Amino acid sequence: MRQHVIRIRVSEHERTNLSARAHARGISLSELLRWSGGGVRLPAAHFDQRQAGLLAELIGQLARIGSNLNQLTRAANSRRLVGHSDELSATIAEINVVRARVRELLV
Numbered sequence: 001m002r003q004h005v006i007r008i009r010v011s012e013h014e015r016t017n018l019s020a021r022a023h024a025r026g027i028s029l030s031e032l033l034r035w036s037g038g039g040v041r042l043p044a045a046h047f048d049q050r051q052a053g054l055l056a057e058l059i060g061q062l063a064r065i066g067s068n069l070n071q072l073t074r075a076a077n078s079r080r081l082v083g084h085s086d087e088l089s090a091t092i093a094e095i096n097v098v099r100a101r102v103r104e105l106l107v
Contacts, residue, residue, distance in 0.1 A: 059099055059103065062095050062099045062102070063099065065095060066095045066099070069091055069095065070092060073088040073092060076088055
């Protein structure tokens with residue numbers, strides 16, 4: 001029987017994120033925290049077919065955008081496009097972060 005309470009402080013963003021992760025896996029927030037803290041592998045997130053299809057489509061769109069930005073960055077770096085190479089590189093990095101996060105959601 002569980003008789004001890006552990007209190008932690010989290011920001012609103014952290015609470016929302018943790019609650020969403022628990023909900024997507026069909027477990028309570030308490031279970032998510034116990035399992036995560038205990039090193040137990042969490043169950044996979046549950047997505048209906050529509051949600052999974054949208055996420056997969058989003059990955060494809062981000063890949064195409066990233067490819068276009070990569071071509072623009074190469075042009076900027078080879079001096080065919082002047083003045084935007086840092087911005088383009090930063091945008092590609094941001095897109096890669098989003099793609100990685102979406103992949104995490106699908107696993």
